[in-house]
Structures are given as structure tokens and as C-alpha cells.
Amino acid sequence: MSEPNSHNSSAARLIITLSSDSSLYYAVLAVLVVTYSLIRTLSIAFKPGLSSIPGPVFAKFSSLYRPWKLANGDAPQFYRELHRRYGKIVRTGPKTVDISDPSAVATIYGINTKFLKSAFYDTFSPFYQETVMPSMFSIRDPAQHRALRRPVAQKFSMSSIRAMEPFADECTDIFLDSMRKMEGQVVDLGDWLQWYAFDVIGAITFQRRFGFMEKQEDVPTVHKWLMGNKWVAKLLAAQPFVKIPDPLRTIVKYTQECMDEYDSRPALEHSDRPDFLAWLRGEAAKGKPMSERDLVNHLSNNLLAGSDTTGISLRAIVYFLVKNPRAYKKLQAEVDAANRTGKLSHYVSYAECLELPYPQAVMKEAMRCHPGVSYPLERIVPDTGVKLCGVQLEGGTIVSVNAAVIHHDKSIFGEDAALFRPERWTESDEERVKFMDRHLMTFGYGSRTCIGKNISIMEMGKLIPQLVRDFDIEWASERPEWRVKTFWFAKQYGLICRLRSRKEKK
Numbered sequence: 001m002s003e004p005n006s007h008n009s010s011a012a013r014l015i016i017t018l019s020s021d022s023s024l025y026y027a028v029l030a031v032l033v034v035t036y037s038l039i040r041t042l043s044i045a046f047k048p049g050l051s052s053i054p055g056p057v058f059a060k061f062s063s064l065y066r067p068w069k070l071a072n073g074d075a076p077q078f079y080r081e082l083h084r085r086y087g088k089i090v091r092t093g094p095k096t097v098d099i100s101d102p103s104a105v106a107t108i109y110g111i112n113t114k115f116l117k118s119a120f121y122d123t124f125s126p127f128y129q130e131t132v133m134p135s136m137f138s139i140r141d142p143a144q145h146r147a148l149r150r151p152v153a154q155k156f157s158m159s160s161i162r163a164m165e166p167f168a169d170e171c172t173d174i175f176l177d178s179m180r181k182m183e184g185q186v187v188d189l190g191d192w193l194q195w196y197a198f199d200v201i202g203a204i205t206f207q208r209r210f211g212f213m214e215k216q217e218d219v220p221t222v223h224k225w226l227m228g229n230k231w232v233a234k235l236l237a238a239q240p241f242v243k244i245p246d247p248l249r250t251i252v253k254y255t256q257e258c259m260d261e262y263d264s265r266p267a268l269e270h271s272d273r274p275d276f277l278a279w280l281r282g283e284a285a286k287g288k289p290m291s292e293r294d295l296v297n298h299l300s301n302n303l304l305a306g307s308d309t310t311g312i313s314l315r316a317i318v319y320f321l322v323k324n325p326r327a328y329k330k331l332q333a334e335v336d337a338a339n340r341t342g343k344l345s346h347y348v349s350y351a352e353c354l355e356l357p358y359p360q361a362v363m364k365e366a367m368r369c370h371p372g373v374s375y376p377l378e379r380i381v382p383d384t385g386v387k388l389c390g391v392q393l394e395g396g397t398i399v400s401v402n403a404a405v406i407h408h409d410k411s412i413f414g415e416d417a418a419l420f421r422p423e424r425w426t427e428s429d430e431e432r433v434k435f436m437d438r439h440l441m442t443f444g445y446g447s448r449t450c451i452g453k454n455i456s457i458m459e460m461g462k463l464i465p466q467l468v469r470d471f472d473i474e475w476a477s478e479r480p481e482w483r484v485k486t487f488w489f490a491k492q493y494g495l496i497c498r499l500r501s502r503k504e505k506k
């Protein structure tokens with residue numbers, strides 16, 4: 001009986017000493033916290049399963065390894081190099097694993113997958129009326145995702161997309177007119193293609209162009225420090241000194257202005273408009289109402305998810321054509337032949353461009369070589385765990401595949417996987433093309449695949465034939481190459497070209 005009492009009294013004495021001496025109290029607390037963190041870090045670092053996965057030593061101990069390595073914007077090279085050095089499965093953080101194995105793609109991302117998006121996606125959720133508004137893209141819960149996706153799915157169908165073509169055509173006119181005016185000059189075509197993509201998506205979404213092409217001004221982009229860094233974003237937003245432009249906020253605000261403008265006009269003025277806003281208002285009138293918040297959410301998400309991505313892909317297509325004159329000539333010859341035989345309208349239609357096999361192959365190949373999103377698409381292993389690349393991973397582990405890595409896989413795309421060769425899509429046998437298609441991750445994969453894919457294929461498929469029908473484009477930069485900075489989006493800089501009109505050649 002005496003022992004517990006003596007323990008109790010010495011514990012009590014310790015507490016009294018600690019509480020009477022606050023510096024000692026904090027010192028003990030700090031030692032406890034450090035010891036706990038150390039034990040936790042070591043137990044995660046050497047966890048069975050995870051500890052057998054090869055990778056850089058620092059990655060085992062700290063989740064700062066990736067942000068540190070990715071800060072220079074070289075994500076595609078960084079991940080390719082990791083896989084070249086360590087193999088198909090690489091540990092990139094204490095509980096994070098990157099995979100480059102064709103057989104893992106369907107397991108992680110397939111239609112009925114239980115692998116949900118990781119917390120990384122929270123950074124992409126904008127604020128609406130001061131509360132976080134997860135979008136169809138960023139939302140993680142499957143039931144909430146379905147609830148967001150279902151009411152708009154029809155608007156992304158082929159028939160709806162065809163009705164949107166005039167929006168792209170009006171932007172094409174502005175784009176091609178501007179190119180004619182700048183004929184022979186040195187032009188940053190990268191800027192123009194991005195302005196074009198932003199203006200088309202604005203027109204498709206609310207029948208309002210941003211006017212970037214007319215104003216020739218910079219479009220809002222997500223700052224690299226904010227990308228994937230939820231806490232940095234919060235900290236920067238809270239501090240009063242440096243105001244970093246927040247494109248998420250800008251775009252939500254712009255969306256609300258467009259909605260107000262729509263509502264201020266008589267209903268008759270937009271009764272047969274085929275844009276998203278008019279369609280969603282029409283659905284509400286038919287008895288399928290949508291909350292104001294969801295409306296803002298869908299419309300702003302169109303701009304956030306569909307502008308940079310399409311701009312980057314258009315740049316990639318033009319870049320690979322200009323850098324590969326043989327492919328350029330072949331594509332131009334196919335467009336010219338179709339034009340001569342009356343298969344192309346003044347505004348090349350979506351249906352017409354789908355009938356041009358080589359231009360379609362060029363687009364696909366350019367996006368394979370340069371996927372607009374060249375970051376790992378992170379997912380969380382479900383509670384049941386999973387065996388990937390021969391390693392048992394427990395629930396909660398974050399796994400990912402990066403399109404920029406898997407698109408270079410020689411077992412899928414052949415020995416020349418690193419090269420731009422559109423013929424791999426037109427000359428390979430049917431089985432091989434299907435196999436390559438099954439591992440193409442330009443637009444994501446499976447249950448969370450891009451819903452706007454066909455909108456961008458429509459936009460790009462129409463513009464490229466019109467561009468090469470009217471112009472010869474050549475590289476005019478003093479630098480031999482463009483520069484790419486990847487913070488989720490693989491953005492290119494320095495697509496400096498010169499355009500010459502071909503009217504006389506047609």
C-alpha cells in the first residue's frame with residue numbers, strides 16, 4: 001500500500017515543481033513533443049511494407065521532400081528520374097508512393113475504384129461567401145461528387161458540345177484576324193493560344209468572352225507557392241502586406257458578375273442560348289432548380305479546369321508541329337486535300353475535324369508528350385489495403401501515377417516513347433492502339449476522368465486545321481527551346497513564332 005502512495009506523492013511533487021517553474025514546464029513539454037515526433041517519424045519511416053519500397057532517404061522521414069524537390073517546376077523530369085533510378089514503385093514521402101506500372105493504373109483509378117482523391121486537391125477548392133466550396137474537380141467524397149456531377153453531365157454530351165461550336169468560331173475569327181495583322185512579325189503564340197482558350201471557355205460558359213485576345217493582357221494563374229500548399233495559401237491570404245493575386249477568387253467573382261448580368265436582362269434575350277449558364281437556368285425553369293452556390297461552383301469550375309489545360313495543350317500541338325516540319329507538312333497536306341475536296345467548311349466543324357486522322361493523331365500525340373497536368377494524381381489507398389508492384393500497402397497510404405511518367409513507358413508506347421511520332425496512332429495495329437489508349441492519362445482516368453475532354457477536343461480539333469490552312473508557322477525564338485514550369489499544370493513559356501499567310505498557296 002505504501003508504494004503507490006509514494007509514487008503519487010512524487011508525481012504530485014513533480015507537477016507542483018513544474019507548474020511553479022514555467023520554463024522547466026515548457027522544457028519538459030518540448031522534450032516530450034520532440035520525443036513523440038521522433039518516435040512517430042521513425043515508426044512511419046520503418047513501417048513494414050513501406051520501408052521495403054526504394055526511394056530517396058530523406059523522403060522516408062519528411063513530407064517536405066517533395067515540395068523541396070518540386071519547387072523549381074521540374075516535376076516531369078524529377079519523377080521520371082526517380083523511376084529510372086528506383087523502379088516502378090518509389091517512396092516519395094513518409095506515407096506517399098509514386099507508381100509507374102501499367103497494371104496499377106486501372107486498380108488505382110478504374111471506374112469502381114475505392115481510392116479517393118487525397119487532401120492535395122483541397123487547395124483547388126475556391127471560397128464562396130467565405131466558406132470553402134469544393135468543386136466537381138476537387139471534391140473528395142464520392143457521394144458528394146456524384147451529386148455535383150449528375151445534374152450537369154448532359155451538358156457535356158456530344159450533342160450539347162456541337163451546339164457550342166459557334167462560340168469557338170467567333171473566337172477563331174478574332175484569333176485568325178489578329179494573326180493576319182501580325183503576319184511576318186515575331187509573335188508569342190503561347191500567349192495568344194492561352195487567350196484564345198480562356199475566351200472560348202468564357203463564351204461557352206456564359207456567352208461572355210474575357211476579351212483577353214482584344215486586350216492582349218495576362219490571364220490570372222495560380223501562383224506556384226499556392227499550388228498544393230493549403231497552409232501557405234491560407235497564411236498568404238491572411239497577411240496584410242503582400243497581396244498575391246488569387247485566381248480562384250477572381251474567377252468566382254467574375255462568375256457572379258456574369259450571372260448578375262444574365263439575370264438583369266429580359267428572359268427572351270437568352271431563351272435559346274446554348275451556353276452553360278442559360279442551360280442551367282433553363283433546367284431550373286423546367287423544375288430542376290440548382291442552388292446559387294452550385295451554379296457558381298459549376299460555372300467557375302469550367303473556367304478553372306477548362307482554360308489553362310486547353311491553352312497548354314494547344315501550345316503543345318503547335319510546338320511539336322513547328323519543331324517537326326515533316327509532321328507539319330503531312331498534317332497540312334491532309335488538311336489541304338480535305339479542303340480541296342470540299343470536306344472542310346469555312347469554320348471547320350467538330351464533325352469534320354474528327355474525320356481527319358492525322359491531325360487527330362497529332363493532337364493526341366502532342367498531349368501524350370506534353371500532358372497539361374504533369375503532376376501525380378494522388379489517391380488514398382482504401383482501408384482494405386492493396387498490393388501494388390508486389391508490395392502490400394496499408395490503408396491511408398497515398399499512391400499516384402503521373403501522366404508525364406507513364407506516357408514515357410516503353411512497354412506501352414514503344415522504344416521511341418520519348419519522341420513525338422503521331423504515326424504510332426495511325427500505323428500501329430488495332431490492339432496496340434487500344435492498349436496505348438488504355439494507358440493514356442492526359443485527361444485523367446476512370447471514375448474521375450475529365451468531363452470536359454470533348455469540349456477541348458472540339459476547340460482544338462477545329463482551330464488547328466484552320467490555323468495551318470491559313471498559315472505557315474516557323475520557330476522565331478532566339479532560344480532553341482521553350483521553357484516549361486510545372487506546378488500541377490505544365491505551363492510553357494517562349495513559344496515565339498512567325499506566321500506567314502498561305503492564301504496564295506490554296
Ligand code: HEM
Nearest residue numbers: 137302305306309310313372373443444448450451452456
Ligand atoms: C486539354 C484540355 C484538358 C485537360 C488536359 C484536362 C485534364 C484533366 C485531368 C487530368 C483531370 C483529372 C484530374 C485528376 O484525376 O486529378 C480532369 C478532370 C476534370 N476536368 Fe479536365 N482537362 C481539360 C479540359 C477540361 C475542360 C474544357 C473542362 C470543362 C469545361 C474540364 C473540366 C474538368 C472537370 C470538371 C474535372 C473533374 C471531373 C470529375 O472529377 O468528375 N476539363 N481534367
